[in-house]
Amino acid sequence: MRAAERTADGENAPWGEVTPEAARKLLVAAVEAFAERGYHATTTRDIAGRAGMSPAALYIHYKTKEELLHRISRIGHDRALALLTAAADGEGTAAQRLAEAVHSFVRWHAEGHTTARVVQYELDALGPEHRAEIVELRRRSTAAVRRILVDGVRDGEFDVPDVPGTTLAVLSLCIDVARWFNAAGARTPDEVGELYADLVLRMVATQK
Amino acid sequence: MRAAERTADGENAPWGEVTPEAARKLLVAAVEAFAERGYHATTTRDIAGRAGMSPAALYIHYKTKEELLHRISRIGHDRALALLTAAADGEGTAAQRLAEAVHSFVRWHAEGHTTARVVQYELDALGPEHRAEIVELRRRSTAAVRRILVDGVRDGEFDVPDVPGTTLAVLSLCIDVARWFNAAGARTPDEVGELYADLVLRMVATQK
DNA sequence: CCCGAGGGTGAGCAAGCGCTTAGATCCGCT
DNA sequence: AGCGGATCTAAGCGCTTGCTCACCCTCGGG
Numbered sequence: 001m002r003a004a005e006r007t008a009d010g011e012n013a014p015w016g017e018v019t020p021e022a023a024r025k026l027l028v029a030a031v032e033a034f035a036e037r038g039y040h041a042t043t044t045r046d047i048a049g050r051a052g053m054s055p056a057a058l059y060i061h062y063k064t065k066e067e068l069l070h071r072i073s074r075i076g077h078d079r080a081l082a083l084l085t086a087a088a089d090g091e092g093t094a095a096q097r098l099a100e101a102v103h104s105f106v107r108w109h110a111e112g113h114t115t116a117r118v119v120q121y122e123l124d125a126l127g128p129e130h131r132a133e134i135v136e137l138r139r140r141s142t143a144a145v146r147r148i149l150v151d152g153v154r155d156g157e158f159d160v161p162d163v164p165g166t167t168l169a170v171l172s173l174c175i176d177v178a179r180w181f182n183a184a185g186a187r188t189p190d191e192v193g194e195l196y197a198d199l200v201l202r203m204v205a206t207q208k
Numbered sequence: 209m210r211a212a213e214r215t216a217d218g219e220n221a222p223w224g225e226v227t228p229e230a231a232r233k234l235l236v237a238a239v240e241a242f243a244e245r246g247y248h249a250t251t252t253r254d255i256a257g258r259a260g261m262s263p264a265a266l267y268i269h270y271k272t273k274e275e276l277l278h279r280i281s282r283i284g285h286d287r288a289l290a291l292l293t294a295a296a297d298g299e300g301t302a303a304q305r306l307a308e309a310v311h312s313f314v315r316w317h318a319e320g321h322t323t324a325r326v327v328q329y330e331l332d333a334l335g336p337e338h339r340a341e342i343v344e345l346r347r348r349s350t351a352a353v354r355r356i357l358v359d360g361v362r363d364g365e366f367d368v369p370d371v372p373g374t375t376l377a378v379l380s381l382c383i384d385v386a387r388w389f390n391a392a393g394a395r396t397p398d399e400v401g402e403l404y405a406d407l408v409l410r411m412v413a414t415q416k
Numbered sequence: 417c418c419c420g421a422g423g424g425t426g427a428g429c430a431a432g433c434g435c436t437t438a439g440a441t442c443c444g445c446t
Numbered sequence: 447a448g449c450g451g452a453t454c455t456a457a458g459c460g461c462t463t464g465c466t467c468a469c470c471c472t473c474g475g476g
Contacts (some may be wrong), residue, residue, distance in 0.1 A: 022423075038332070040248035044464060054425050059465065061423095121329065121387075124246070165395070165403045168388065173377065176384040179329075180376065187373070195373045202415075203407045230453080252434060262455050267435065269453095 014075060014115060023061040025051045030068045035114035039069055039125040069122060070130040076112075076119035077137040081144070083108055088144040094152030095201060101148060102174060102200045103193040109177040110189030116178035145170055152204060159206040170200055222283060222323060231269040233259040238276045243322035247277055247333040277330060278338040284320075284327035285345040289352070291316055296352040302360030303409060309356060310382060310408045311401040317385040318397030324386035353378055360412060367414040378408055 018024040029050035033042040044065055048055045062068045087101035109116040123131060146167040152158030160166050177192060187195075226232040237258035241250040252273055256263045270276045295309035317324040331339060354375040360366030368374050385400060395403075 020423090038246065038248055040246055041333075043462080045462090055464090056426080056466080057424060065464070125249070161406075162403055165400075166407065169381065169404065169407055172384040172388060173381045175387075176380040179383075180380060192373075195370055196377065198369075199374065199377055199411045202413070203410045205410070205415075207410075207413075228453095251432080253432090263434090264436080264456080265454055273434070 014079065014112065017075070018071070020061075022051075022053070022057065026053070026058055026061060027068065027071060031072055031115050031118055034069065034072070034118045034122060039065075039118070039122045066125070066127055066130070069118070069125055070127075070134075072115070073119055073122070073126065073130075073134055074137075076115055077134055077141075080105065080108065080119070081137050081141050084141050084144040088147050094148055094155060094157045098145075098148045098152065098204065099197040099201060101145060102170065102197040105174045106177050106196045107189045107193040109174060110181045110192050113178050113181040113183070116175075120175050120178050142167060142171060149204065157206070158204040160204050166204065170203070173200070222287065222320065225283070226279070228269075230259075230261070230265065234261070234266055234269060235276065235279060239280055239323050239326055242277065242280070242326045242330060247273075247326075247330045274333070274335055274338070277326070277333055278335075278342075280323070280326055281330070281334065281338075281342055282345075284323055285342055285349075288313065288316065288327070289345050289349050292349050292352040296355050302356055302363060302365045306353075306356045306360065306412070307405040307409060309353060310378065310405045313382045314385050314404045315397045315401040317382060318389045318400050321386050321389040321391070324383075328383050328386050350375060350379060357412065365414070366412040368412050374412065378411070381408070 015024050015028055018027050026047060030042070030047045033046050033050060036042075037046075044058050045055045047065075047068070048058050051057075058065075058068075062071070083104045084101055087097050087104060090097055090100060092100075109120075123134060126134060146163060149158060149160055149163050149167055149170075153160050153163065174196065177196070181189075181192065223232050223236055226235050234255060238250070238255045241254050241258060244250075245254075252266050253263045255273075255276070256266050259265075266273075266276070270279070291312045292309055295305050295312060298305055298308060300308075317328075331342060334342060354371060357366060357368055357371050357375055357378075361368050361371065382404065385404075389397075389400065
């Protein structure tokens with residue numbers, strides 16, 4: 001039912017790197033629970049129950065509930081950063097790279113909207129050191145998008161009066177997909193990605 | 209320090225309608241606490257403490273913690289809907305009305321980003337009946353924005369291939385301001401509103 | 417055949433939770 | 447002055463929380 005189970009693509013199977021299997025099952029259960037009810041409203045008993053284990057089993061694989069959230073957040077941010085830097089440092093015109101960045105970033109937020117919701121909205125529940133680590137990853141994501149805009153302006157492809165502000169707006173638009181996207185809705189993740197790439201290109205296009 | 213205290217404008221003083229004063233102080237304390245830590249991570253003792261009262265005082269003015277959230281959410285959504293319908297049903301071209309809608313909606317999210325954060329991100333913490341009531345208000349907000357887009361397309365002012373999708377994107381862009389806006393940041397709420405109005409007009413402009 | 421180590425459990429602890437209750441205090445009214 | 451309702455508090459009830467601990471399996475190597 002989840003995105004990872006619909007594709008055989010290893011790149012899109014997010015939790016393959018988590019071992020052993022019991023630890024992965026617990027993590028997947030935690031993602032579902034955190035996304036549905038929020039980190040603070042989720043109990044360790046709920047997570048363990050979804051994974052078909054006793055509450056105590058959680059503490060064999062994770063030191064605390066917060067460590068579980070951190071693992072989820074870290075993996076998600078790594079993936080998001082990888083998508084954006086791949087697009088930013090890829091080939092093609094700035095417009096092509098921007099479209100690719102938005103398309104893949106949005107598709108990821110839509111396909112894995114449960115995961116993305118945890119990744120994007122539960123940042124404040126992390127402890128100070130863990131949060132600082134994640135904030136640094138987000139800084140690099142922002143830098144990747146800004147790089148594309150700067151290139152486009154330099155090459156005369158884009159007309160962007162306020163590059164930092166527009167960078168923020170583009171990322172913000174994509175991130176909010178995780179809040180409203182519903183898998184049962186009318187649009188596929190790919191369709192949303194396409195629409196959003198078009199909208200963003202319009203935002204930066206030279207006015208004629 | 210909050211927006212309401214910076215302006216004498218009654219329209220922008222959000223909690224004037226809440227009486228008696230103790231009930232208002234509790235509600236303002238709840239807004240701050242919910243915005244900082246989230247609804248579920250906020251304790252009734254924390255709310256009462258911020259208001260300088262004992263935990264039991266809360267239950268003289270509100271039946272439950274959830275009722276407090278509902279009151280906040282209701283007032284916030286009423287205000288948001290008022291801003292959008294005023295712009296949608298105002299005078300001027302579709303472009304002017306869309307710019308006004310985005311400008312005022314974004315400014316509200318930035319000025320009252322604590323309030324807006326509660327209003328936009330704590331919906332799931334409401335009980336079923338309260339949530340249904342709020343969802344209806346949100347439906348009407350969406351309809352107001354769509355109305356402007358439809359008018360603009362009809363009059364040849366806008367080129368919008370996907371009106372429902374673009375409506376969603378415009379609202380989404382504005383709402384996410386509540387997540388990232390920081391009062392200590394470089395931009396004033398008004399500057400963000402201006403930038404966003406420009407970006408949205410670009411998204412719907414006829415391509416020449 | 418026994419061993420030891422790692423994955424798992426049932427029971428439960430200390431702390432904190434939302435909320436209630438009995439009673440003190442305040443204040444406008446007759 | 448004395449009453450009645452509204453407001454507020456100290457204390458605490460019953461329950462749930464994150465997490466721990468003593469113990470039990472299972473299983474590969476001597």
